[in-house]
Amino acid sequence: xxxxxxxxxxxxxxxxxxxxxxxxxxxxxxxxxxxxxxxxxxxxxxxxxxxxxxxxxxxxxxxxxxxxxxxxxx
Amino acid sequence: xxxxxxxxxxxxxxxxxxxxxxxxxxxxxxxxxxxxxxxxxxxxxxxxxxxxxxxxxxxxxxxxxxxxxxxxxxxxxxxxxxxxxxxxxxxxxxxxxxxxxxxxxxxxxxxxxxxxxxxxxxxxxxxxxxxxxxxxxxxxxxxxxxxxxxxxxxxxxxxxxxxxxxxxxx
Numbered sequence: 001x002x003x004x005x006x007x008x009x010x011x012x013x014x015x016x017x018x019x020x021x022x023x024x025x026x027x028x029x030x031x032x033x034x035x036x037x038x039x040x041x042x043x044x045x046x047x048x049x050x051x052x053x054x055x056x057x058x059x060x061x062x063x064x065x066x067x068x069x070x071x072x073x074x
Numbered sequence: 075x076x077x078x079x080x081x082x083x084x085x086x087x088x089x090x091x092x093x094x095x096x097x098x099x100x101x102x103x104x105x106x107x108x109x110x111x112x113x114x115x116x117x118x119x120x121x122x123x124x125x126x127x128x129x130x131x132x133x134x135x136x137x138x139x140x141x142x143x144x145x146x147x148x149x150x151x152x153x154x155x156x157x158x159x160x161x162x163x164x165x166x167x168x169x170x171x172x173x174x175x176x177x178x179x180x181x182x183x184x185x186x187x188x189x190x191x192x193x194x195x196x197x198x199x200x201x202x203x204x205x206x207x208x209x210x211x212x213x214x215x216x217x218x219x220x221x222x223x224x225x226x227x228x229x230x231x232x233x234x235x236x237x238x239x240x241x242x243x244x
Contacts, residue, residue, distance in 0.1 A: 027202050028165035028194040034135035 098198025101216050105208050108193050110161055113186035119208070122159055126236045127208040130162045131194055134175035136202040142221035143179045149233060150183040156237050157210065161186055165194050165202075207232055210240030 025033065032038070041047040055061035099105065107120040108129075116122050119129070130146065132139035143162075150160045160183035166172040167189055176185075188194060197206065201219040207229075209215050215236050218229060 026191060026195070027199055027204075028131065028133065028191045029167075030202070031133060031135045031167055031171070 098200060099206065099214060099217060101214050103214050104212050105206065105214050106196065108196055109188075110163065110184075110186040111188055111193070113161055113184050115159060115161065115184035119161075120212075122161075123212055124210050124240075125157045125159045126153075126210055126233060126240055127206075128158065128160045128233065129197075129206040129208065130160065131165055131188075131197070131199050131202065131204045132162055133165050133202055134171040135166075138221040139203045140175075140179055141223065142203055142205075143181060145221075145226050145229075147180075147182045149230065153233060153237060157240060158233060158237060159184060163188050163193055165189070165191050165199075205229075207236060209236050 036044075039047065041050070051061065105119060107118050109118055110116060119127065128146070128149070130139075130142065132142070146160050146162065149158065162181060162183060163186045164172045165188050166175075169187065169189065172187065186193070197204070203219075203221055205216075205218045205221075207215040207218065216232055218225070
């Protein structure tokens with residue numbers, strides 16, 4: 001029984017470590033994500049209005065696609 | 075049995091360590107001799123020692139990069155004779171995208187191509203675009219992330235200061 005628990009522990013550890021292999025894309029790898037098709041909204045102006053309202057209400061912006069080039073500073 | 079568990083545990087730890095990001099370069103450090111693949115001006119950064127080098131990482135899909143090109147053209151034209159060298163490293167996976175961008179936004183400075191992102195990884199690029207301002211002594215003056223219209227004056231002042239300190243100690 002103890003053996004089984006140990007093996008289970010090892011398996012869980014290995015699985016957790018496996019998750020770390022799936023790395024998010026690096027800033028220079030966001031070419032596909034920056035494509036217009038990847039945004040949720042079809043109309044850029046509409047999206048801009050929406051984001052303006054959101055940022056004034058939440059005093060936070062960003063997190064929507066990589067419109068600013070994935071830069072996080074625009 | 076015990077050995078097997080410890081092997082599994084150590085493998086897990088090793089895998090976790092391997093997933094840690096490379097350490098990013100910062101101001102004040104001396105710049106490593108990074109590759110400039112495809113650059114006509116110099117194959118490696120070390121070959122440009124003695125010049126003030128502005129290394130910019132850009133991609134065709136990056137909006138601020140598009141804004142930065144006219145500014146970089148200006149700077150190269152204005153300060154090239156004083157020892158400024160701008161090298162723009164493209165990180166597009168497809169070369170055709172970069173070429174298309176360059177027909178729309180011409181570049182009058184050195185270009186390098188890093189489709190696999192090896193150089194970007196070495197430098198630890200955290201945002202697009204990222205620019206390294208490297209002094210004539212090979213030390214990093216500034217790591218600048220992003221490009222906004224209001225950054226122009228500040229960055230130009232930085233380049234002027236780097237150029238004048240390069241002149242002071244030849």
